[in-house]
Amino acid sequence: MNAMTKPLPVTKPDEAPPIVRVAGVTMRYANGVTALDGIDLDFERGKLTTLLGPSGCGKTTLLKIIAGLFRPTTGTVAVNGRAVTGPGPERALVFQDFALLPWATVLRNVAFGLELRGVAKSERESIAEKYIREVGLAGFEHQYPSQLSGGMRQRAGLARALTVNADVLMMDEPFSAVDEQMRRKLQEDLLSLLQVEKKTVIFVTHSIEEAVYLSDRIVLLSRRPSRVSAIRDPGIAHDLPPDQIRRDQRYLDTVDEIWDTLKQYLQ
Amino acid sequence: MTPRSLLDNVPSGLSLLVWAAIWELIGRYGGVDLIPPMTAIAAKAVELVQTDSFLKALSVTAQAFGIGMALAIVIGIPLGVLMGVWRPAEKLLNVWVNIFISAPLTALVPALMPLLGIGQTTVVATVFLFAVWVLVIDTQAGIRHVGGSLVDMARLFGGTRSQIFFKVLLPGALPEILTGLRLAVVRGVKGVVIGQIIIALLGFGELFELYLQNFLMEEFWALVFVVFALAFVIVEAVGVVERRFDFYAGSR
Numbered sequence: 358m359n360a361m362t363k364p365l366p367v368t369k370p371d372e373a374p375p376i377v378r379v380a381g382v383t384m385r386y387a388n389g390v391t392a393l394d395g396i397d398l399d400f401e402r403g404k405l406t407t408l409l410g411p412s413g414c415g416k417t418t419l420l421k422i423i424a425g426l427f428r429p430t431t432g433t434v435a436v437n438g439r440a441v442t443g444p445g446p447e448r449a450l451v452f453q454d455f456a457l458l459p460w461a462t463v464l465r466n467v468a469f470g471l472e473l474r475g476v477a478k479s480e481r482e483s484i485a486e487k488y489i490r491e492v493g494l495a496g497f498e499h500q501y502p503s504q505l506s507g508g509m510r511q512r513a514g515l516a517r518a519l520t521v522n523a524d525v526l527m528m529d530e531p532f533s534a535v536d537e538q539m540r541r542k543l544q545e546d547l548l549s550l551l552q553v554e555k556k557t558v559i560f561v562t563h564s565i566e567e568a569v570y571l572s573d574r575i576v577l578l579s580r581r582p583s584r585v586s587a588i589r590d591p592g593i594a595h596d597l598p599p600d601q602i603r604r605d606q607r608y609l610d611t612v613d614e615i616w617d618t619l620k621q622y623l624q
Numbered sequence: 625m626t627p628r629s630l631l632d633n634v635p636s637g638l639s640l641l642v643w644a645a646i647w648e649l650i651g652r653y654g655g656v657d658l659i660p661p662m663t664a665i666a667a668k669a670v671e672l673v674q675t676d677s678f679l680k681a682l683s684v685t686a687q688a689f690g691i692g693m694a695l696a697i698v699i700g701i702p703l704g705v706l707m708g709v710w711r712p713a714e715k716l717l718n719v720w721v722n723i724f725i726s727a728p729l730t731a732l733v734p735a736l737m738p739l740l741g742i743g744q745t746t747v748v749a750t751v752f753l754f755a756v757w758v759l760v761i762d763t764q765a766g767i768r769h770v771g772g773s774l775v776d777m778a779r780l781f782g783g784t785r786s787q788i789f790f791k792v793l794l795p796g797a798l799p800e801i802l803t804g805l806r807l808a809v810v811r812g813v814k815g816v817v818i819g820q821i822i823i824a825l826l827g828f829g830e831l832f833e834l835y836l837q838n839f840l841m842e843e844f845w846a847l848v849f850v851v852f853a854l855a856f857v858i859v860e861a862v863g864v865v866e867r868r869f870d871f872y873a874g875s876r
Contacts, residue, residue: 426776444780456777460795470781473791521781 374438375399376557377423377525382432384418391582392418396432398576398585400525405551405558405595407568409615410578410586411622416561417453419583420529423559424450436525446474449523453530455510457502463489463513464498470521481520488516491550508539515547519554526556532567544570545599552596565619569593569611570602577615580622587618660842669846677831678847684827688744689816692751696808700756701801704763709793714764725757729815733822747819747826754815755808762804766797802866809862813855 377400384393392415400406408416421427423434425444434441436448449470457466464482465472467489471481489498492512502510511531518526532540544567551558562568568575569591579586591611593602602608644662651661672678707714707721733750740746770793778788820829828851835844 421776424780426779444782446782448780450777450780452773452777454771454773456771456773458774458792458795460798469791473778473781473783473787517781 376402376437378435380433382422382429385430394582394584396585400557400559402557403555404573405560405571406574406576407560407562407572408576408578409562409568411580411619412563414578414580415583416578417529420527420559420561424448424527446521447523448525448527449518449521451514451518451528451531453533455514457510457513459502462499462501463494466513467516467520470517484520488519492516507535508543511535511543524557525559527559529561548595565612565615569608577618589615658841664842665845668842669850672843672846673850681827681831685816688747689751689812692748693755693812695752696755696759700759701763704760705767708764708767721757721760725761729753730818733819742823742825746823747816750819751812751815755812758807758811759804762800763797766800767793770796799869802869806859806862806866810859813858817851
């Protein structure tokens with residue numbers, strides 16, 4: 358393996374059991390391509406963990422396995438100690454392409470997760486209203502997705518994921534389809550939102566800065582067939598003001614260090 | 625104003641007027657018996673649409689068209705949906721759909737006559753055969769084009785199969801289904817007239833035959849233009865409905 362790999366941090370005995378445990382997950386496609394090769398990972402409750410790696414390394418595949426959309430070739434995923442066999446109410450996902458119904462208003466889209474669960478209209482809409490306000494979309498309830506900017510669409514996607522009150526919030530490159538400035542704003546808003554909504558977040562990105570800025574823990578994946586290449590805990594307090602985080606020495610060091618690790622995967 | 629912008633402002637109906645004027649001139653001074661003056665045809669058309677024989681032909685035609693289209697919708701859309709959601713159905717049926725959508729179906733109408741009789745049933749079958757295939761193909765494409773992540777999203781939030789179908793796939797495919805419907809109407813209108821003309825005993829086909837046999841060119845052209853206008857109006861009406869759902873496509 359590579360020289361940058363550090364031993365996995367040892368779990369202290371007083372720590373809570375992991376909310377998500379990935380054990381020996383391998384994913385081999387029918388065409389013989391091995392996307393994931395023996396992934397072992399624990400995700401701690403209440404933390405934001407980022408899966409970071411070169412593009413095509415299978416980070417989204419791993420996320421979709423945890424989501425229960427794909428079945429791994431071998432290995433298991435357990436959430437709260439229970440094996441994952443499909444999607445479940447304790448997990449919600451924010452999609453890279455937003456996955457909003459183009460024919461439904463923001464209100465209906467945000468309430469759609471609850472609609473599928475059979476929650477009565479007035480109840481689900483009042484819950485949706487709450488999260489629409491929380492993500493900063495108040496006043497846009499009756500607009501259609503095509504009338505919104507990319508950033509606003511993703512706010513709706515995030516609000517929808519929050520309405521179902523899942524313990525684990527998975528985000529699949531959620532900000533990659535919006536421009537750089539909007540991206541920064543969304544990152545900052547996500548951090549302040551997570552101060553209120555205590556969630557376990559599994560975040561997939563290919564942006565090093567985004568990973569270091571947001572994460573409690575960063576899992577570096579190698580190129581396909583993907584293995585866990587290193588784990589970093591930036592140790593930055595997330596209640597600091599955004600510009601202070603971005604000037605924090607630990608932020609800058611971690612970005613450099615991760616770049617050194619990932620560089621080897623690029624030709 | 626530059627000449628360019630003058631041209632840009634040409635009303636779209638102008639070419640029709642120019643064409644009618646040229647027709648009028650040829651009709652009056654061209655000495656071609658086949659082409660009576662446009663004004664005479666127009667006057668005849670006004671007369672024609674009030675005659676009993678026209679109204680009877682119209683009702684027979686509308687009936688054949690209505691039944692044929694209804695069958696095409698009732699069979700075509702579910703078949704397209706089935707092919708969209710279930711691979712084996714697509715594999716089995718795709719070849720048939722593609723053969724029939726490209727085949728010159730007019731050639732089949734004479735073969736239908738001994739099977740279904742020289743009458744309304746054959747015309748209904750013709751409308752159906754002309755209309756159904758494009759509806760199958762567009763419905764199937766519509767179901768297929770519903771973004772994969774929308775289905776993933778519905779699954780992830782606990783949607784059941786029937787919820788995914790009724791709340792995601794079907795509304796997602798609606799724009800393509802409506803396009804298919806408009807194209808099916810275009811084909812169905814052709815089918816009803818072609819069927820009637822080949823049978824030559826029914827509806828507009830009977831009238832066309834009658835006028836041509838007796839060399840009643842004013843009546844003949846009047847009927848042609850009335851039928852053209854009817855077809856145009858029906859297709860445009862479906863087009864209006866289709867465009868009302870335009871916003872669907874906005875963010876796909």
